[in-house]
Amino acid sequence: xKNSHIAIELIxxxxxxxxxHANDKVNLSVKTGTIHGIVGENGAGKSTLMSILxxxxxxxSGQIKVFDQDxxxxxxxxxxxxxxxxxxxxxxxxxxxxxxxxxxxxxxxxALITESLEKARIELTRLAKEYGLEVELxxxxxxxxxxxxxxxxxxxxxxxxxxxxxxxxxxxxxTPQESDELFRIFEALKKQGVTIILITHKLREIxxxxxxxxxxxxxxxxxxxQTSETNPEELAxxxxxxxxxxxxxxxxxxxxxxxxxxxxxxxxxxxxxxRVSEVSFEAxxxxxxxxxxxxxxxxxxxxxxxxxxxxxxxxxxxxxGETISPKKSLNPQELRNLGVAHVPEDRQRxxxxxxxxxxxxxxxxxxxxxxxxxxxxxxxxxVKANCESIMEAFDVRPINPALKSSNFSxxxxxxxxxxxxxxxxxQVLIIGQPTRGIDIGAIEFIRKRIIEMRDAGKAIILISVExxxxxxxxxxxxxxxxxxxxxTVDAANADEATLGMMMANALPSDKQITEAxx
Amino acid sequence: xxxxxxxxxxxxxxxPLFNVLTAFLATAVVFxxxxxxxxxxxxxxxxxxxxxxxxxxxxxxxxxxxVFTGLAVAVAFHAGLFNIGxxxxxxxxxxxxxxxxxYINPALSAWILIPLAISGGLLFGALWAxxxxxxxxxxxxxxxxxxxxxxxxxxxxxxxxxxHVLREVGQMSPESRNFPEVVWLPFxxxxxxxxxxxxxxxxxxxxxxxxxxxxxxxxxxxWHTRWGFAIxxxxxxxxxAIYSGINPKKIIVVTMCISGALAGLVGVNELIGVQHRLFxxxxxxxxxGGIAVALMGRNHPVGILIAALLFxxxxxxxxxxxxxxxxxxxxxxxxxxxxxxxxxxxxxxxYRPLLIRFLAPIET
Numbered sequence: 107x108k109n110s111h112i113a114i115e116l117i118x119x120x121x122x123x124x125x126x127h128a129n130d131k132v133n134l135s136v137k138t139g140t141i142h143g144i145v146g147e148n149g150a151g152k153s154t155l156m157s158i159l160x161x162x163x164x165x166x167s168g169q170i171k172v173f174d175q176d177x178x179x180x181x182x183x184x185x186x187x188x189x190x191x192x193x194x195x196x197x198x199x200x201x202x203x204x205x206x207x208x209x210x211x212x213x214x215x216x217a218l219i220t221e222s223l224e225k226a227r228i229e230l231t232r233l234a235k236e237y238g239l240e241v242e243l244x245x246x247x248x249x250x251x252x253x254x255x256x257x258x259x260x261x262x263x264x265x266x267x268x269x270x271x272x273x274x275x276x277x278x279x280x281t282p283q284e285s286d287e288l289f290r291i292f293e294a295l296k297k298q299g300v301t302i303i304l305i306t307h308k309l310r311e312i313x314x315x316x317x318x319x320x321x322x323x324x325x326x327x328x329x330x331x332q333t334s335e336t337n338p339e340e341l342a343x344x345x346x347x348x349x350x351x352x353x354x355x356x357x358x359x360x361x362x363x364x365x366x367x368x369x370x371x372x373x374x375x376x377x378x379x380x381r382v383s384e385v386s387f388e389a390x391x392x393x394x395x396x397x398x399x400x401x402x403x404x405x406x407x408x409x410x411x412x413x414x415x416x417x418x419x420x421x422x423x424x425x426x427g428e429t430i431s432p433k434k435s436l437n438p439q440e441l442r443n444l445g446v447a448h449v450p451e452d453r454q455r456x457x458x459x460x461x462x463x464x465x466x467x468x469x470x471x472x473x474x475x476x477x478x479x480x481x482x483x484x485x486x487x488x489v490k491a492n493c494e495s496i497m498e499a500f501d502v503r504p505i506n507p508a509l510k511s512s513n514f515s516x517x518x519x520x521x522x523x524x525x526x527x528x529x530x531x532x533q534v535l536i537i538g539q540p541t542r543g544i545d546i547g548a549i550e551f552i553r554k555r556i557i558e559m560r561d562a563g564k565a566i567i568l569i570s571v572e573x574x575x576x577x578x579x580x581x582x583x584x585x586x587x588x589x590x591x592x593x594t595v596d597a598a599n600a601d602e603a604t605l606g607m608m609m610a611n612a613l614p615s616d617k618q619i620t621e622a623x624x
Numbered sequence: 625x626x627x628x629x630x631x632x633x634x635x636x637x638x639x640p641l642f643n644v645l646t647a648f649l650a651t652a653v654v655f656x657x658x659x660x661x662x663x664x665x666x667x668x669x670x671x672x673x674x675x676x677x678x679x680x681x682x683x684x685x686x687x688x689x690x691v692f693t694g695l696a697v698a699v700a701f702h703a704g705l706f707n708i709g710x711x712x713x714x715x716x717x718x719x720x721x722x723x724x725x726x727y728i729n730p731a732l733s734a735w736i737l738i739p740l741a742i743s744g745g746l747l748f749g750a751l752w753a754x755x756x757x758x759x760x761x762x763x764x765x766x767x768x769x770x771x772x773x774x775x776x777x778x779x780x781x782x783x784x785x786x787x788h789v790l791r792e793v794g795q796m797s798p799e800s801r802n803f804p805e806v807v808w809l810p811f812x813x814x815x816x817x818x819x820x821x822x823x824x825x826x827x828x829x830x831x832x833x834x835x836x837x838x839x840x841x842x843x844x845x846x847w848h849t850r851w852g853f854a855i856x857x858x859x860x861x862x863x864x865a866i867y868s869g870i871n872p873k874k875i876i877v878v879t880m881c882i883s884g885a886l887a888g889l890v891g892v893n894e895l896i897g898v899q900h901r902l903f904x905x906x907x908x909x910x911x912x913g914g915i916a917v918a919l920m921g922r923n924h925p926v927g928i929l930i931a932a933l934l935f936x937x938x939x940x941x942x943x944x945x946x947x948x949x950x951x952x953x954x955x956x957x958x959x960x961x962x963x964x965x966x967x968x969x970x971x972x973x974x975y976r977p978l979l980i981r982f983l984a985p986i987e988t
Contacts, residue, residue, distance in 0.1 A: 415866055439869025448867070456867045459860045470857065471868035473850045484850050513628065 681826020693914025717888020749888020
């Protein structure tokens with residue numbers, strides 16, 4: 107029996123990046139000729155694990171067997187020779203080369219290219235027939251659709267003799283129709299005995315296409331299941347895990363008037379790709395509105411539009427008496443003057459400037475304030491003094507405005523940003539990932555401060571990938587998936603399983619919680 | 625001393641020092657190769673540049689030009705832009721100065737005319753930088769490429785202007801008539817003579833004060849105004865700049881204008897300071913030299929003053945070498961300049977790991 111063979115076996119594979127334990131004694135065995143799904147939240151360690159298989163990283167310890175052979179890979183060539191092919195989330199194709207040229211890239215063989223091109227043409231035609239992977243061979247890759255480009259990637263793997271194909275979030279860039287086509291190809295490959303490892307966070311895909319599924323969480327492999335014997339609810343629970351909620355004492359929200367009303371927003375990101383569509387919500391004073399979702403489902407784009415960094419393509423935002431529309435945008439400075447504070451998702455790149463001193467980072471966005479400018483002169487001593495006082499108020503350590511921003515710990519950097527944004531007494535706060543990657547003490551402090559702002563009657567929009575964070579401090583939760591709102595829940599009635607299902611847009615339609623008292 | 629402070633010293637002082645010393649060592653090797661005693665050559669160079677009034681005057685006169693172009697490169701650099709066009713901006717800036725000097729009523733007082741001429745240099749230098757800046761900001765054409773192209777355009781423009789527009793009738797060489805005496809900046813030796821001190825004649829003129837003034841201005845502008853803050857923020861992080869409401873496109877255009885304007889001041893020294901007429905290639909080499917000066921001076925006005933002085937010494941001392949030694953031509957300056965650029969620019973961090981390991985090891 108073919109299926110009794112094990113294609114890939116990982117035994118206690120361990121990998122650290124500095125202090126981060128990316129893979130913690132991971133065990134996995136993938137049967138030959140099956141489709142094996144690996145699910146987990148972003149940062150759970152899936153990609154690291156696959157990169158070890160593909161030779162990008164080496165495991166610190168542990169053993170890997172490929173078709174019962176001990177396997178150590180230090181570069182992708184060795185992995186290819188062992189029969190492992192990888193289709194990355196972002197395609198590794200030379201855009202202006204033809205399909206044929208792309209396929210032989212890395213296995214040209216010999217000084218002259220014509221001969222290998224002809225050989226490849228014959229082989230590819232055979233492969234295409236066998237697996238139903240028809241692609242025009244002489245077209246430049248840049249002229250192909252994304253789905254077709256992905257086929258080229260798969261063909262590339264097969265041409266190089268891959269018996270195991272690893273696909274990293276393959277449907278992330280595909281339309282639903284293209285995804286269906288891809289799954290059809292998976293079936294054909296499986297019939298021919300190819301083993302497929304599918305990395306994804308979309309539970310629906312796992313349920314519809316895989317034979318087995320393994321769940322990763324925080325670097326650990328937490329469960330292995332036969333797909334037919336599990337369900338999305340169980341997987342969602344395994345993926346998110348049951349963490350102890352941080353104990354935040356908070357009173358009932360006294361929500362008042364809406365300060366921000368978003369209606370029918372459609373937003374394109376910096377690359378011009380549509381990331382948000384038909385999103386409507388309102389944020390009221392004295393209330394925290396949490397926006398949950400797996401990273402990359404449009405929350406970040408929404409946040410930037412609310413802060414004036416990205417323009418709207420459709421819809422409108424009414425905010426503190428002004429209206430933003432595709433025709434009339436306000437820049438971040440104008441929004442700040444209006445009373446909108448923004449804590450960006452990426453504190454290192456956007457929230458502060460690592461090379462600047464703390465006092466200069468604390469000035470970012472407020473450099474035109476009247477009180478610190480006298481004519482042309484920027485009063486640096488005052489800037490320093492202000493920085494010192496907000497550092498004291500937010501317990502930023504060390505209290506040294508001259509210290510370079512990059513020399514503060516993540517928690518203290520984040521506190522500095524919050525201090526900068528909160529101390530100007532804004533009316534609307536837009537907060538992205540307030541506690542990502544920082545220590546517990548700082549997390550608690552920051553959450554308390556956010557709730558204090560709520561109690562002071564501000565409208566707060568909180569975006570976080572930490573479901574636990576959203577649940578512990580929000581008053582109302584909306585969930586986004588694929589740029590759309592897939593659910594709106596009152597925080598009091600929310601549970602992780604339901605939210606997790608909404609995040610994966612896998613909620614059966616009859617259970618859809620609709621507009622709970624919006 | 626904290627580790628931070630030590631790192632600052634390493635970056636700000638020790639690294640440039642080591643780099644320059646390495647460049648000089650390499651120059652010494654070149655000297656040995658062509659059969660010149662490097663110690664003797666060094667003595668001639670130092671004496672020629674600093675040893676007597678006239679030499680010192682020439683050194684400072686050359687340094688003045690490098691201060692202007694060095695500041696120009698540095699300002700652009702703080703916004704993350706590499707302005708290679710100092711050469712062309714200096715050239716066209718000279719045209720602005722000459723037009724004021726030649727065509728504004730010479731009966732006006734020097735107190736009006738000289739500032740006007742300086743403004744002409746600033747304005748034309750800025751204008752010459754604005755098109756590459758616009759193309760970079762709004763069309764994504766790389767500023768390095770466009771500014772280089774604008775250097776060639778500047779040459780062509782100036783040849784045209786000098787041959788067809790500004791050349792005096794009956795004059796063979798492509799140069800303008802002499803400027804009226806009222807716009808001439810006084811020579812330093814004349815100023816000293818006015819106070820009763822006699823020093824040797826040299827081209828050194830009061831432009832050096834203009835250079836010091838603009839160094840101070842650039843320092844104030846970059847570190848003590850909100851616009852300087854916006855420029856530095858944009859240079860360090862485009863994302864953070866956008867986040868804070870700064871428009872990076874505008875910053876690119878404004879910064880390049882300032883940069884071009886500063887380069888445009890070379891003509892103040894060369895034209896109304898020394899030559900008193902407009903002629904071909906008065907700017908030659910200063911624009912590119914400014915890149916090396918800014919690199920060596922770590923884009924800080926104080927560093928630029930020091931680096932400009934060093935380049936002044938190289939220029940003047942190099943001329944002396946040419947004069948004193950048979951098998952050395954003036955081109956040795958270009959070799960030294962090249963080596964300084966190589967070690968201060970290309971191999972900027974060559975000694976950094978070593979210095980850090982010995983002087984500021986990571987505390988565990």
